[in-house]
Amino acid sequence: xxxxxxxxATALERCRDEYLSHLALERxxxxxxxxxxxxxxxxxxxxxxxxxxxDPDAVSRRDTEDFAAAKRAAGYAGSSIVRALSAAKxxxxxxxxxxxxxxHPTATIRLPKxxxxxxxxxxxxxATALLDQDFPATATGCRDHAVLEVLYxxxxxxxxxxxxxxxxxxxxxxxxxxxxxxxxxxxxxLMGTARQALASYLDGARAExxxxxxxxxxxxxxxxxxxxxxxxxxxxxICERYGRAAGIxxxxxxxxxxxxxxxxxxxxxxxxxxxxxxxxxDISTTQIYTHVDRTQITEEYLAAHPRA
Numbered sequence: 059x060x061x062x063x064x065x066x067a068t069a070l071e072r073c074r075d076e077y078l079s080h081l082a083l084e085r086x087x088x089x090x091x092x093x094x095x096x097x098x099x100x101x102x103x104x105x106x107x108x109x110x111x112x113d114p115d116a117v118s119r120r121d122t123e124d125f126a127a128a129k130r131a132a133g134y135a136g137s138s139i140v141r142a143l144s145a146a147k148x149x150x151x152x153x154x155x156x157x158x159x160x161x162h163p164t165a166t167i168r169l170p171k172x173x174x175x176x177x178x179x180x181x182x183x184x185a186t187a188l189l190d191q192d193f194p195a196t197a198t199g200c201r202d203h204a205v206l207e208v209l210y211x212x213x214x215x216x217x218x219x220x221x222x223x224x225x226x227x228x229x230x231x232x233x234x235x236x237x238x239x240x241x242x243x244x245x246x247x248l249m250g251t252a253r254q255a256l257a258s259y260l261d262g263a264r265a266e267x268x269x270x271x272x273x274x275x276x277x278x279x280x281x282x283x284x285x286x287x288x289x290x291x292x293x294x295x296i297c298e299r300y301g302r303a304a305g306i307x308x309x310x311x312x313x314x315x316x317x318x319x320x321x322x323x324x325x326x327x328x329x330x331x332x333x334x335x336x337x338x339x340d341i342s343t344t345q346i347y348t349h350v351d352r353t354q355i356t357e358e359y360l361a362a363h364p365r366a
Contacts, residue, residue, distance in 0.1 A: 200263035211252025213318035238337035
């Protein structure tokens with residue numbers, strides 16, 4: 059599309075839409091990821107339009123720096139600012155490459171360092187209390203137990219768990235086929251109590267829930283009380299409810315994923331193996347758990363050593 063067709067009051071919005079279409083159709087990014095880019099670019103473009111900048115070639119480096127400064131002044135976390143600037147840099151780079159703009163105002167801007175926040179995780183004792191509690195002897199109780207066991211036992215994201223279909227489960231071979239970010243597939247080990255809980259759920263409880271469907275039965279592994287696909291919001295509610303019953307307030311599905319990784323690493327798992335199981339594209343993402351492990355070691359040393 060010629061750059062001339064993108065001029066006018068809505069030029070920046072049109073550029074944004076071109077870039078988002080590129081991310082979804084050509085780079086095949088997940089819908090949730092593209093939605094995140096849209097939110098960040100919406101705030102960026104709204105800031106520019108508010109100061110009278112409506113054309114991509116009219117955006118200056120100073121505009122982008124002021125945008126970052128405004129977010130800092132508003133109290134946004136460093137990680138949020140990095141994410142928004144990264145989205146802006148990606149859009150401007152795309153526009154120049156595609157001939158939709160000539161200016162690249164973010165080319166020489168360095169992204170600020172992300173906050174060094176360590177991921178939340180629960181202890182092994184808390185995980186045991188969570189998963190060994192008494193679950194209701196109902197189809198949904200059996201499902202909830204399997205949900206928690208698979209999240210913690212396989213290190214899945216909530217969206218990955220909800221996307222599982224019956225053909226992704228290989229009980230005899232003890233693995234799950236998981237579709238992660240960017241529609242990339244990986245294999246996650248399915249063993250121990252996670253396999254037992256999932257097998258028990260598939261043995262009868264799932265069929266009972268599927269029987270409540272008014273239309274065609276869903277192929278999803280985890281179903282809601284109406285026989286449809288379990289939503290991420292429902293998975294969050296399951297974690298919070300059973301976490302509270304086990305004395306863990308505000309338990310989040312991602313906390314169980316973090317706990318899986320932390321406990322695996324503490325137990326001697328290889329970092330590269332952990333990277334494959336979690337589906338991280340970059341080993342640096344997985345390395346955050348080495349910091350968690352060192353923090354735990356330090357705390358235990360300080361608590362136990364008489365001269366610490």
